[in-house]
Amino acid sequence: MLHCHYTTMNIPGNTSGTDVSVLERQQARMKWRQQQQQGLSNDDHCFRGLVEIKPDPGLQYGWPDFSDACQDQLIPPLVADHNLKKRKTHEDHKQKAVSKENGVKDKKIKRCSEENSTETSPKEKPKAVETQKQEYIHVRARRGQATDSHSLAERVRREKISERMKYLQDLVPGCNKITGKAGMLDEIINYVQSLQKQVEFLSMKLATLQPRLDFDIDSLIMKEMFEVPAIGYSSEVANSTYFQVNSLLEMGNSPIDTMLRRSIGGPVSIPETFVVSSCFNQMQPGVTWDGDLHNLYRMEIQQESTTIPFQHKFTGSYEGSNLKMEL
């Protein structure tokens, strides 16, 4: 019985170097195997497993192309009917593929993967939803290259890694010009280290600001901001924010809410949310990590300038917040 070992990663197999014949041989092999085995239930489980693991966390966020490509490849599987005819004619190639596969099998890595060349996907339209239980990575040796199974697997591995490196270039800012693994890795390391240091710095700052780790008012405001992401772009939207903040306050259970509602006049809650949401929204679009710390300081200066005209309006909210903290 053949087993499928699913690792946490999902390999979309978007290698550009594979030929059409790879695909044909895959299906030929599939057919052959299915004829030999009788239990398809195992395959079903594998297939379902493949589909389940598919929504990859990394795919959700920054890689729209990646996930779309995956969608196209995995869900409608790769079976084409004209390959059935070709199967008989390509028996010598099949033998070669078998020998290669045995070589790959000796390698201790067993992955379930699907390969599809970008050229063939628009041409072939799969009909039947057959189970795609593939254990081996099928590769054809290019002209002038070693046909050794080890080197083939190596090449596949390298190609996949380089694919991932390309995506990393988009993620890490300022990596467009750098080619090569070593440089890219260096940039990645620097970026991750800087992010971790930022987290440290921010948590230290928060610790200095908040003597008692009290975050009630902030949390309310922040929650409000998240629920309505459109706030804060201009003061024209201010009225809506006021109403929403009011409704949020009404939702709260504490007795201070009534006080807040009474004391907070029209414009009071708005500047706070505006200020906070403006700083939040400024962070979102295109802030490079090179200038992040500079931005932070700039932000603080901006905050000072904006809060000065609003200071006299904050009285109501602070009475409320003081009361809350005393509780």
Place this chain on the structure above:
Amino acid sequence: MHTSSTLKKEFLKKWIKGLQICCSSNKKMDLMERKKKIKLSADIAMASAKNPATSWSNALISEAKKNKQDTILVNSLLGTESDLKPQKNTDRIISVHKRVQYKKILKRSCNAGKRMNKKKNLVATILAKRLVKKRTKVLKRLVPGGESMNEFSLIKEAMDYMLSLKVQVDVMRSVVTAAEVLSEDKLMKLVE
């Protein structure tokens, strides 16, 4: 990206929950302790906010659980859901690690007899390979749970970790600025 905003929401909620737990437990904490608590709750909130749990997040959580002081906070924040996950993943991590080791031994034995085709670029390629090896080692140390991963999955985990760190930094920064605004106004009010 609306998916990242949902992640931000999740993270924020969990983080504030964690902070409130910290706040309720101890009355007096000095600066460094507070900072540690904040950072810890932020990290755990980040790791648990990832709904399809990646290996780095599980590694983070299991590391946090090992530290006996923080287990209360961790457990109360996470609930009983994640008790099963770390064990499974540690087993899997160990088996993956062993597989990687075996693969390396096999590779070394096979490549012992091979010769370099191009002698011109020999030195350059050797240097490049060494650099890459060094840097992958460093990256393995940085990414939580990266020790027992092969290069390919390490890159994927690193990317995921980077994205979530970015989210974490954004949220924390906005909370910090909000807190700053409030405290500044309080001071101004006191001055008046």
